[in-house]
Amino acid sequence: GRRLGYLVGPARLIAEVQALRRLMFRHTPNNNQRTVARFLALGHYDTMVHRLHRAYRARWQAMNEALTRHLPGSFEQPSFGGSSFWVHGPEGLDTEALDRRARARGVLIEPGRIFFFSENPPTNYFRLAFSSVASERIEPGIRILADLIHDRA
Structure with a gap:
């Protein structure tokens, strides 16, 4: 990462954050600051x-259509x-087992169990990310998941 950012807020808060930042990291090199400033300035x-x-x-639409289908x-x-x-x-679907089976077929899911704050969370929820998956790979991946889910049922 660039270790570069900005903060908008009350002057007192900014002074405190600057003091804390100096304890962790002195400063971002000037060439990094100039590079990012130029990147922003040029649009x-x-x-x-x-x-x-x-x-x-496009990826959202591809996943929406594939899940609907x-x-x-x-x-x-x-x-x-x-x-x-x-x-x-x-x-009754165990998404942790589904995760292992899908992973073996090249499809990654995130079992949903960890997102519930109860003693006995449901096991049939999962999360599917699309931001780093090429649009053309989404539909085949959803088809694999559907096949794995229906094989279990």
Whole structure:
């Protein structure tokens, strides 16, 4: 990472944060600061954000369509933001076992059990991220998951 950022807030808070930062890290090298400032000044950041927005939208649409086709009713569309879908499988599905089987087929999921704060959390929820998956790989991956889920049932 660049160890570079900014903070907007009350002067007293900023002074405290600066003092703490000096204890952990003296300063970001000037060439890094200039490089990032130039990147921003030339409009590259805005261009990058627009490019990422288009890519993420295409990936979101690909996952939405694939889930609708192969696992209908298993998810609710997120209203905005986010980079993953929250999916619920059929009752009795063990998503930790599904994770192992899917991983062996090259598909990664995140079992949902860890997101529940109860003694006996449901085991049939999982999260599917799309931000780092090429659009053309999403549908085949969802098809594999659907096959694995239906084989279990």
